[in-house]
Amino acid sequence: MTTTRSSATRAGARKGRPGLLRRLLRHPLGGVSMVVLAVVVLVGALGPFIAPFDPTETSLQTIFAEPGGDHLLGGDSAGRDILSRLLVATAFSLAGGLLVMAIAVAVGVSAGLVAGYYGGVIDATGAWFTALTMSLPSIIVLIAARSVMGPSMWWTMAIFGLFISPVYYRVVYTSVRAVRNELYVDAARTSGLGDVRIIGRHVLLAVRAPVILLMAGVIAAGIGMQAGFDFLGLGDPTTPTWGQMLNEGFYNINRSSNLVLWPALALGITTVALTLLGTALRDELEGTTDKRHSAAQPWVLEEDVPAVMDHGDEPAGEALLTVRDLAVAYPAGTGYATVVKGGRLSVRRGETHGLIGESGSGKTQTAFSILGLLPKGGKVMAGSIVFDGEELVGRTDAQLNALRGSRIAYVPQEPMSNLDPSFTVGHQLTEPLVKVLGMKKAEARERALSLLARVGIPEPQRAFDSYPHQLSGGMAQRVLIAGAVASHPDLLIADEPTTALDVTVQAEVLDLLRDIQEELGMAVLIVTHNFGVVADICDRVTVMQKGVMVETGATRAVFESPRHEYTRALFAAIPQGAPRAPLPGVSSAGSLGAGALR
Amino acid sequence: MLSFVSRRLATGVGLIATLAVLTFFFLQFGVSDVAQRIAGQQAGPDAVAVVEERIGVDRPVQVQFADWAGSALTGDLGRSWFSGQEVTEAVMSRMAVTVSLAVGSVVLTALLGITLGALAATRRGWSDRGVQFLAVLGQAIPGFLMAMALVLVFAINLDWFPATGYTRPSESVPGWLLSITLPVVALTIGSIGGVAQQVRGSMIDAFERDYVRTLRSRGLPRRSVVLQHVLRNAAGPALTVLGLQFVILLGGAVIVETLFSIPGLGPLALTSTSQGDIPVVMGIVIVTGVVVVLVNTLVDVVQAWVNPKVRLS
Numbered sequence: 001m002t003t004t005r006s007s008a009t010r011a012g013a014r015k016g017r018p019g020l021l022r023r024l025l026r027h028p029l030g031g032v033s034m035v036v037l038a039v040v041v042l043v044g045a046l047g048p049f050i051a052p053f054d055p056t057e058t059s060l061q062t063i064f065a066e067p068g069g070d071h072l073l074g075g076d077s078a079g080r081d082i083l084s085r086l087l088v089a090t091a092f093s094l095a096g097g098l099l100v101m102a103i104a105v106a107v108g109v110s111a112g113l114v115a116g117y118y119g120g121v122i123d124a125t126g127a128w129f130t131a132l133t134m135s136l137p138s139i140i141v142l143i144a145a146r147s148v149m150g151p152s153m154w155w156t157m158a159i160f161g162l163f164i165s166p167v168y169y170r171v172v173y174t175s176v177r178a179v180r181n182e183l184y185v186d187a188a189r190t191s192g193l194g195d196v197r198i199i200g201r202h203v204l205l206a207v208r209a210p211v212i213l214l215m216a217g218v219i220a221a222g223i224g225m226q227a228g229f230d231f232l233g234l235g236d237p238t239t240p241t242w243g244q245m246l247n248e249g250f251y252n253i254n255r256s257s258n259l260v261l262w263p264a265l266a267l268g269i270t271t272v273a274l275t276l277l278g279t280a281l282r283d284e285l286e287g288t289t290d291k292r293h294s295a296a297q298p299w300v301l302e303e304d305v306p307a308v309m310d311h312g313d314e315p316a317g318e319a320l321l322t323v324r325d326l327a328v329a330y331p332a333g334t335g336y337a338t339v340v341k342g343g344r345l346s347v348r349r350g351e352t353h354g355l356i357g358e359s360g361s362g363k364t365q366t367a368f369s370i371l372g373l374l375p376k377g378g379k380v381m382a383g384s385i386v387f388d389g390e391e392l393v394g395r396t397d398a399q400l401n402a403l404r405g406s407r408i409a410y411v412p413q414e415p416m417s418n419l420d421p422s423f424t425v426g427h428q429l430t431e432p433l434v435k436v437l438g439m440k441k442a443e444a445r446e447r448a449l450s451l452l453a454r455v456g457i458p459e460p461q462r463a464f465d466s467y468p469h470q471l472s473g474g475m476a477q478r479v480l481i482a483g484a485v486a487s488h489p490d491l492l493i494a495d496e497p498t499t500a501l502d503v504t505v506q507a508e509v510l511d512l513l514r515d516i517q518e519e520l521g522m523a524v525l526i527v528t529h530n531f532g533v534v535a536d537i538c539d540r541v542t543v544m545q546k547g548v549m550v551e552t553g554a555t556r557a558v559f560e561s562p563r564h565e566y567t568r569a570l571f572a573a574i575p576q577g578a579p580r581a582p583l584p585g586v587s588s589a590g591s592l593g594a595g596a597l598r
Numbered sequence: 599m600l601s602f603v604s605r606r607l608a609t610g611v612g613l614i615a616t617l618a619v620l621t622f623f624f625l626q627f628g629v630s631d632v633a634q635r636i637a638g639q640q641a642g643p644d645a646v647a648v649v650e651e652r653i654g655v656d657r658p659v660q661v662q663f664a665d666w667a668g669s670a671l672t673g674d675l676g677r678s679w680f681s682g683q684e685v686t687e688a689v690m691s692r693m694a695v696t697v698s699l700a701v702g703s704v705v706l707t708a709l710l711g712i713t714l715g716a717l718a719a720t721r722r723g724w725s726d727r728g729v730q731f732l733a734v735l736g737q738a739i740p741g742f743l744m745a746m747a748l749v750l751v752f753a754i755n756l757d758w759f760p761a762t763g764y765t766r767p768s769e770s771v772p773g774w775l776l777s778i779t780l781p782v783v784a785l786t787i788g789s790i791g792g793v794a795q796q797v798r799g800s801m802i803d804a805f806e807r808d809y810v811r812t813l814r815s816r817g818l819p820r821r822s823v824v825l826q827h828v829l830r831n832a833a834g835p836a837l838t839v840l841g842l843q844f845v846i847l848l849g850g851a852v853i854v855e856t857l858f859s860i861p862g863l864g865p866l867a868l869t870s871t872s873q874g875d876i877p878v879v880m881g882i883v884i885v886t887g888v889v890v891v892l893v894n895t896l897v898d899v900v901q902a903w904v905n906p907k908v909r910l911s
Binding site: 231401404480483 | 610613614616617620621624625627646701726734735737739740741743746747750754764767804805807808811812813814815816818819820822826827831832833842845846848849850853854856857862867871872874879882883886887890891894904905906907
């Protein structure tokens with residue numbers, strides 16, 4: 001029953017994911033290990049039938065016989081034929097590993113399914129049993145079990161399978177818990193499908209991959225454990241295994257090194273192949289292949305980028321930051337996906353500039369390019385970013401570091417995930433002050449406290465000593481603003497600084513940004529999808545669509561006479577009569593429909 | 599924090615109690631002829647009955663268990679049926695040897711595993727592949743096979759270390775170090791990989807976290823962000839793996855001790871189970887359980903210290 005189940009699971013998986021076998025064979029590790037394992041399995045399957053001698057038959061004439069003649073690999077300390085023993089041991093060792101896997105899958109998967117699906121007593125028992133197996137090394141249990149069950153290899157392996165079944169239990173349990181609350185399972189239940197059919201059809205599908213994934217490792221563990229157990233001399237002499245042969249060889253090492261060699265090779269090659277197969281399986285099933293991306297095609301900008309529609313209808317100020325024809329691309333498939341494709345963006349000294357567009361329009365990628373902090377894989381392919389007369393594209397990370405945090409600062413979108421959960425707010429605020437700006441510890445502390453007070457945190461000392469998870473989202477965003485402006489930067493890049501906050505808090509944070517901007521006279525580049533934010537605090541605005549900056553100009557000019565059809569479409573999408581600012585007396589954030597484009 | 603630790607310990611006590619009950623009753627299936635073996639094969643029924651009465655197996659099982667549990671609570675685990683030695687003393691002195699092997703390898707594993715994992719995560723490329731290859735190899739080769747190879751090469755061929763035997767630290771510290779080097783190395787090789795892989799994975803995860811970008815945006819050099827923030831946040835999962843490794847190493851020590859003839863728990867476990875010496879087997883199971891529970895609690899405490907969310911809730 002147990003073996004049918006596991007082979008059925010495997011067969012089902014092959015059918016469900018056509019090509020897994022082929023992909024495995026093509027995987028550099030997977031192919032080699034599968035060939036090796038196929039040979040080992042073949043030897044195991046045929047071994048007992050082609051063994052030239054009885055593997056347990058002793059003979060005085062062939063004690064430590066030299067290899068050659070009738071006894072191809074020689075004889076051992078009792079004169080048994082080494083080749084025959086090796087062939088038969090392969091069969092027993094593999095069978096032991098498979099038994100471990102079968103029991104672990106049968107027990108772990110079924111218990112995990114039931115516990116995950118129904119919960120209750122079985123759930124509690126499962127957790128308890130898992131904890132129990134983790135509190136004792138399995139070899140101690142197996143040795144103790146042997147005193148009851150005798151030296152039977154089958155019993156030992158069955159108990160070991162039971163003992164490591166929690167490996168499966170936990171994986172299946174977690175997946176089932178996750179799937180159980182999925183909508184499609186709910187739908188199946190309301191449409192009257194029985195539990196058994198739901199488990200069979202939907203839940204089993206979800207746990208298939210992790211179950212297959214663990215198989216190779218569990219078999220390897222079983223074979224290794226059995227070898228170790230038999231190496232201790234605890235095995236049943238009537239079922240020769242690699243472990244027994246190793247024991248025999250090791251203690252006769254002075255008489256003949258020949259005895260250790262073959263079983264050690266067999267055991268080592270098999271477990272290494274199984275482990276490599278497990279790694280290959282993980283790569284293919286989870287797509288974690290760590291191959292270096294080698295783009296077959298070089299990057300090219302595929303489309304023509306239209307010139308930006310510049311309103312240009314006001315006295316030009318001194319540009320602090322100019323982004324020209326910027327192209328940012330990520331490796332994808334055999335080529336690249338280009339997320340920012342060009343246009344022009346110019347931020348003047350001391351102004352607040354809005355960069356607006358839908359999500360996916362490339363505005364955040366533009367912001368990260370300016371900071372030189374694109375996510376993994378992202379690269380500036382073309383264009384220029386000039387900050388205060390200096391070209392930033394092509395600079396090394398260390399050179400950019402000299403600007404970051406001192407002259408260019410950054411306020412992120414999601415406040416909670418942008419504070420390190422393991423350090424206090426105070427530590428995160430003072431660390432850059434000390435390391436980057438070279439302040440003394442006490443001085444940095446004073447500065448951080450006054451900054452916290454400045455950004456409107458009621459009890460600065462308490463916030464200073466807090467960990468991020470003890471703060472509200474609004475407070476955390478204030479902390480991040482405090483950290484960003486600590487160095488009196490020339491340019492502050494704020495990436496959707498209010499999107500993750502409650503509506504009431506949004507208005508307060510915008511007010512704060514505006515106040516600080518006026519106080520420090522810095523330029524602010526504010527990335528947003530909200531025209532309310534732009535109307536509220538921006539002097540000028542640039543509209544971005546599908547990676548291209550399409551229109552730019554004074555906020556008033558763009559609002560009064562949008563030229564690009566996309567800008568007009570954006571305005572048309574703002575619902576008429578949308579709720580205005582929620583609180584009287586609070587700034588007009590959201591007056592054009594906060595989040596209308598969300 | 600205090601209630602956190604006491605809660606963990608209470609769970610541990612529950613576990614050990616379950617362990618004791620299960621093991622005791624399970625072992626009853628194997629005791630049918632123990633008295634005969636103690637008395638000797640030639641002994642008649644009368645002599646066997648005397649032995650049965652002496653070791654107390656003539657009483658009902660539940661009475662035997664109550665008796666055992668009662669004295670176990672006072673720290674007395676009874677006497678060996680075969681040698682008459684005090685179980686508490688025998689198990690504790692051997693446990694000390696086994697634990698010193700396991701602790702030695704955990705420390706070595708932590709140092710090397712974290713260093714290699716961090717190296718692989720930050721450098722990537724070839725050093726990454728090298729570490730992953732070592733990790734797979736270490737995981738794949740059974741510990742005792744590794745130990746055998748080490749003995750054959752370093753003890754028998756090169757004669758740098760003693761092949762077998764154990765020198766107590768009280769006799770000679772250098773001798774002790776020499777005698778545990780190969781066993782500890784053998785145990786460590788197998789466990790470095792898992793820890794290195796874990797550290798590598800969680801560091802690569804941590805690199806992509808938002809707060810790392812924000813810290814970098816403040817002008818902090820990559821190196822200092824890695825050393826302080828990334829490593830600190832990767833420490834939690836690494837600790838969990840180290841805790842699990844300790845249990846595995848304890849098990850590995852049993853085999854490795856037998857191979858090196860080190861008088862730890864392993865050889866005792868072998869003789870006592872093959873004889874059916876229930877008091878000793880029970881003692882080994884219980885003391886091992888206690889050690890594991892203590893280590894797990896310690897891991898949880900350190901975990902809480904590393905992760906303020908756990909500590910402060």
